[in-house]
Amino acid sequence: MEKFDVRGQRLAALFLLGVLLFSYPVLAAFNVQATLAGIPVLYAYFFIAWGALIALMALVIERKA
């Protein structure tokens, strides 16, 4: 393995970010009866956070090292 695997470390950091985004305290904050552009906040949050995470992963992978 490369001595300093930047990509691996960035992805591991994204993993930790994902764990944070999709676990207890953060989810509870969005678990409310309200809507965002007609969509319940919790559902909107899930898909936005999920999409953002994937976008970041794509960025890390596709960026020229």
Added chain:
Amino acid sequence: MLETWVVIVTSFAYLGLLFAIAYYADARADAGRSLIASPYIYSLSLAVYATAWTFYGSVGRAAENGVGFLPIYIGPTLMIALWWVVMRKIVRISKQNRITSLADFIASRYGKSALLGGVVTVIAVIGILPYISVQLKAVSASFTTVLQYPELLSAPRHGDVPLVRDTAFWVALILAAFTILFGTRHLDAAEHHEGMVAAIAFESVVKLVAFLAVGAWVSWGLYNGFGDIFARAAADPALRPMLAPLGGAGGDYSSWIWLTILSMLAIMFLPRQFQVTVVENKDEKHLSKAIWLFPLYMLAINVFVLPIAFGGLLHFPRGADADAYVLTLPMSQKQELLALVVFIGGLSAATGMVIVETIALSTMVCNDLVMPVLLRLPGLRLNERRDLTRLLLAIRRGAIVLVLLLGYLYFRLAGEAYALVAIGLISFAAVAQFAPAALGGIFWKGGTRRGALAGLCAGFAVWFYTLLLPAFARSEWLPIGFLQHGPWGIELLKPQALFGVAGLDPTTHAMVWSMLANVGAFVAVSLTWAPGAAEHRQASLFVDVFKRPALPAGASLWRGTAAAPELYDLLSRFVGAPAAEEAFEDYARLRGLELPIARLPADADLVHFVETQLAGVIGAASARIMVASVVKEEAPSLQEVRAMLDEASQIIVYSHRLEQKSQELERATRELRAANERLTEIDRMKDEFVSTVSHELRTPLTSIRAFSEILHDHPGLPEPERARFLGIITKETERLTRLINQILDLSRLESGRVEWRESLVDLREVIRDTLAANSQLFKERDARLEAKLPERVPKVRADLDRIVQVIVNLLSNAAKFVEPGRGRVEVTLVTEDGFVRVDVRDNGPGVAPRDRRVIFDKFRQGGDPLTGKPQGSGLGLHISRHIVEHFGGRIWVSSGASDGADGGACFSFTLPVASGRALERAA
């Protein structure tokens, strides 16, 4: 349009299309122009993860509790972020060791243990049965539903239907036949199924398009967009709580977290995921693009789950089968074409899963369960059979049929009582049991065969007891009292509230206990019993796969004797003569050796080559047995293996040390260079010093000589003139003497040859005495001298004479620079935090700011050298600085105009107050 014959013809046409794609891809692969060598195809093939469970079950789950379907896809997304570290390693290991299944992987890691491979296979087959039954259930239910069009009835209970009229049974048989055609047409040494992968990728596109189509239609055809659906749901009091379901209908957060973890493990260790991700991987680089493409696919296929679920809940009366909403919604609106597309989408989701899963399982059953047993049975004399390829294919085909029929059996026995997702989760929990042995195996060298066996068995037993048995009990195949009161009425052993742990949902409960048992047994047993030699070697090969790419896997750790023709015979029996010949030719070409085969050196390299080739066909454990049968092998002792591994690590240590040494060398070179620069600088300063000193000495000498010559040449000079000249000569001589004294003094100071006579000095007295002794100096220039001395000052530790020298120097400087008649010099003594400060303030011309620093250097004087030089050697202040700094003080000059008087300079120096101990010592 939904007549029975249309549906059946369409279904078979679709399967035929799949077959055509697979056939085409295989043909392309044989021609060397692979169709699937693309990261996009690879990512799509990973999407075999989305099965009928996703296609039908997600909506059902969402209709039940809102977000409960999401952890199944968010978990993998998180896990994939770690694939760069974890999966890349697994793929690399598998490629190096020609690993063809998960069982093979785990068995290889723990010393090519046939027993372990068998255990993994059994767990995988039993664990996956519920999952396969989900697919059968979904396909048969969707088929029945479509056939009943325009009626919208849910499928009848299968327990009441005779076997020959049960759709699920026929579905199982058709899928078995299809899979056999697909996956076992020929035997490939690398277990690559290019045609299958191409077909799976196509199926992934079909199911995604079908689901997006029905999702878009529900959202914008049936309703007016997302907002409309959610607004109506919010208006319904029964549905309103499901818009923020966590902690309520959506389950608590702990089950959310456990579901996420479960899916994280499932994406790695489901046999079919291992198959497409690892075994079918053509190029490690494809993995990196899949890291974001595959999660994107999962996101896309989930976008419409919630709108469809709420659309169905709003549209149908309560109690309708939510797992079927995807199909029944378009049917209820007479959207026949859409319903057919959905049916095909569901079919592709289910078939994709069944094909890959059963191929993966059949490989495992054949290589890790049946073959090791058959090869060991002496009565069969398999070792002597010429061609075993037919036998291998037959075993695999049998395994496929068996797995599907067992899946069907599970469906009949236990499949009715649960929704699709709940059945699938049972399988997820089963494959999660592989995680400790597999992940522990690639990161922890200490894991042993016994530990892995213990962990797997313990975890599987707990899973069996807490998830599988209750599933049977629920379906009335076991007494329900077993669930409610525990076996024999022992409440503590209730399968879904083990040891009194109640209140968790069944999956979470099973996961907590099985993981505890699994990891605990794995670690404890691994640490208790030492591993054998083979395990030691394999552990090192697996864990350090990235560190030792040059080491030909295992080859250097082998000793024995063999004959090349025997090895060739062995290989050809399993892969067929042409393939074996080709393999040997490749081997010889790569190493620059010459055929014929009989002349090849049968060394460790060749034996290893044949073994990995065989491993590709029959698994590592069986390959080991077969090779051992033709090779006289001396297994290296544990000590030898250790010694070899130690040697390797020794070399690593040496290279580390070498690196360190070279760094040290670089550092030393840098230091030397710096020292050299310093020396050059000092040398330059010395030259400068010598030239300055000679210049300073020549000035008085020149005037002495000039006046002496005048006196000598003109004996008749008048007396007053003569006296004046003699006076000048005397003065210049004095100046010369002073200069030489100072130079000598300075050289002693700088070389450290001064004898310091330290004592406790009272600066007050020193100043008073010095002022008295030098008052004549000021009287000559008619300057006023004042002293402001406090009553008491602390003593300092210094050399009395030297301090006097400093004060005299400062006073004589002050006297020199003040204007005659108007001069005023003031000496003050101040005590401030640990120091005593002496200020000598005058009202002379002062020192220009730019000179304040340099006047303390040798031969530097203030003022403009062009407009004449003041008297003095330029050494006094430099010497003073030496003295003050020797005693830990500081000397500097500032503007003397602090009291508003006109200009002037203020020379100050400090000396540290003597410490208590110094006082005692002096006393």
